[in-house]
Amino acid sequence: MQIPPVFIDVSLEDQAVELRSYFKGLGAEISEEKSPKGIEDDLHKIIGVCEACFKEGNEAEVELVLNDIVSIMVLIPLERCENIIMAFCEKLVKAPGQKIGMVCLRVLWLLFQSLDESSTIRYNVYYHLVLIAKQTDQVKSVFQDIDHLKQQFVKCPPTNEQLQKLYRLLHEVLLNCEESEQAAKVMIELLKTYTDKNASHAREDAIRCIVSALADPKTFLLDPLLSLQPVKFLEGELIHDLLNIFVGENLSAYLKFYNDHKEFVTSQGLNHEHNLHKMRLLSFMQLAESTPELSFKVIEKELQLKPEEVESFIIDVLKTKLVRARMNQAARSVYVSSTMHRTFGRAQWQQIRDLLYAWKSNLSTVQDGMKQVTATQLEFLNQA
Incomplete structure (x- = not known):
């Protein structure tokens, strides 16, 4: 995505001064003078008071100002900007109201798309995007499905711990939005992040997964849950017994x-x-x-x-x-x-195999019959 310009033909430092002056005019406690420590310190101070524009109630102006901050931020080398990005995310998550929340969602999505795909900070930005989507009931604008989510992090996959944290949040948000089918898929992905070595630590996640699947009126194929390692660790417990009843x-x-x-x-x-x-x-x-x-x-x-x-x-x-x-x-x-x-299971696969063999045999019979009809017609034409 093309990064929007802030102030054409103006240095980053002068752009920061313009923003300082803007927030000063809103009554924020910030100096209009640029920082002697450099643009990073300027951005820290600007972000520290950026919530002042939320009070204006003018969504278009709020979006313009926040996008100005983003367009400066993404021009600073990432190794010098990670703390600034995190501070910005934290501020936007605290934005009040639905309308300003929607603005912050769009601004943060712009930031996410503007960052290098190999950057580790993209995970943190995405996590905060989901938090804002939760507050504004806009999860579909951020999360489509598991495959789409994985595509966002192909060049820099999150750690297992990060994925677990994200999946738990997504599961909660999707349930709140009554997207029970997607929530169940997310929870299964969460359980897949556990291995034989640490599956015993996934007890609460496994229970939530089972309960969500049982409560979901659209989920009927429950057998796959039994093969998940964290679910296996629940064998002998009442929740596992209840799952088995629903399975068979x-x-x-x-x-x-x-x-x-x-x-x-x-x-x-x-x-x-x-x-x-x-x-x-x-x-x-x-x-x-x-x-x-x-x-x-x-x-x-x-x-x-x-x-x-x-x-x-x-x-x-x-x-x-x-x-x-x-x-x-x-x-x-x-x-x-x-x-x-x-x-x-095996019996069902065998049934499919038998059906396919029968279908193949029927096709062969039809093919032989067509050959015979064709041969008969050719013989009749030759005789004519």
């Missing part, structure tokens, strides 16, 4: 667990009614895997529904697109054409 057990197993551990489920911030609905959906999927035709009576019994609740439940199932089926109200039954598997 039925509604009755969940109800037994809930009756035995009501306080635990509540303490995790999980809603029992939401859990019930999700387990019914998962149990239906399990039934549909082995029985393509399900009567209302079987659904009512297995999912512990009242007779008048069955039809509306089936409609809820179809809305999730987890199952393809048609409902025959006259026959009081459901005909399932396909369903998503709750777990995806």
Whole structure:
């Protein structure tokens, strides 16, 4: 991105003097004289009082002034400017109100894009961008998905500790914005940053990951969580037992667990009614895997529904697109054409393999048939 000019044909020092004078005019405690210690000291002092412009309420002017500071800052060698950049980030995070917060978000994004891609300070700027995005409810303008995030740091990847700190923040922000699916993906990435050596230290992160996945109404494939090393360290604990129920057990197993551990489920911030609905959906999927035709009576019994609740439940199932089926109200039954598997292991891969082989065999048969038709037509033309 092109860096915006500040004052054309004016030295950095004179530009700093102009900014000093501007903030002095706003009543900030700053001298109008340039610092004898150099431009870095000038910027430190300017940034120290830059919040004075926030009080003006003129977003366009605030953005212009802050961009002026950025355009001076990025012209100073980075090794002399890291502390200045951090101080600037801290000031912008404290900006009051939605409108000024949005200005600060744009200014900090400009700073982030203006920094060299191999610079380690870009991580700190991005972290503060997420903080401001949290305050302004604008996370989508900063974070698109995990792949996009990784692309931002190809030339200078953050350390594991930095990634863990960032992922925790992103997870919190995404949950607050009701982006539960992205939040779950971020949490899985967080757990992947732990190795066998330090996975035992990831206990709280692993619990949060499980709880988020269970609470997310759009997450149904929970089996991959069991392979994450930090989750494995929870084996034998109630949260791991509950995860296993959602991975492969039925509604009755969940109800037994809930009756035995009501306080635990509540303490995790999980809603029992939401859990019930999700387990019914998962149990239906399990039934549909082995029985393509399900009567209302079987659904009512297995999912512990009242007779008048069955039809509306089936409609809820179809809305999730987890199952393809048609409902025959006259026959009081459901005909399932396909369903998503709750777990995806060796048996499912074998099933895909068998389907592909069958597809290949059918194609060969069609090809042989076409060859025979073509040969017959050629023979007929030759005879004519």
